[in-house]
Amino acid sequence: MTTVALALVKEVADAARAPRMLYLHWPFGHALGEPGNVAQQRTILHDMLSMARAASRPGLVIELPYRWRRETYPPIVDWTADSVAAVSVPPD
């Protein structure tokens, strides 16, 4: 099975050595975002699905760029197109 994990603590995300990780600098209990913000939650799911199909190598930890409560989330128009945020490979 393919797995994609969310993480809220960067060092833990790195140490877990999981196949695919998306890190968010958001408070505990809010891995998908804010209550009732469906567009935000769908953005995170789009990021997870994108990473599932497009991650280029094991062990990637990608930091998503969303600031807590300071973003607007446009609707996902094309779910078959990968999220740029979730597939950009960080430098080693």
Place this chain on the structure above:
Amino acid sequence: MNEHNSPTRTPINPLSERILRWISGSGRGQAFGRLLSRLIALPQLRRLTASEIPWTPLVRPISEATVAIVTTSGVHLRGDKPFHLHSDSSFRVIPRDTKAADLTITHQAYDRTDALRDINLVFPLERLRELEAEGVIGRVADEHFGFGLSGSAKALLAPGRTVGRRLADAHVDLVLLVPA
């Protein structure tokens, strides 16, 4: 949201509840929470992780994939035995058609206020069902899995393997792992 469609919570010590609200609700609190998490998790992870990182590419398009959620946020069916609050490495099964009102959160290490208002923050099953209806994903798996708070990463290995086997037996293609 009224009480008829909201999840419930297993009560915890009121002082812990206040500390957790501080951890979630302020910059300093969040930094403190992350520090605690690092202190507890990092030494264990460094001991337990293998040198080789597992790798299973997705074998079919997302639009044909069966997707499951595993959450470590203490979510379980209201009728199931609650997790032990201090440490519990067991898991609970959550069927695909479960409504938010049928869920309980049993966890004492994060502020559950917002997750009780919208369970999708820690267990995005409703969102996943919408994506299935829209044809974005192939299928929502029949079974999803909730873990509670565990102080021991080692104690999670056996139940983790059991969950992995059950997901594989159910022909799940993609598992989304969601933390507390």
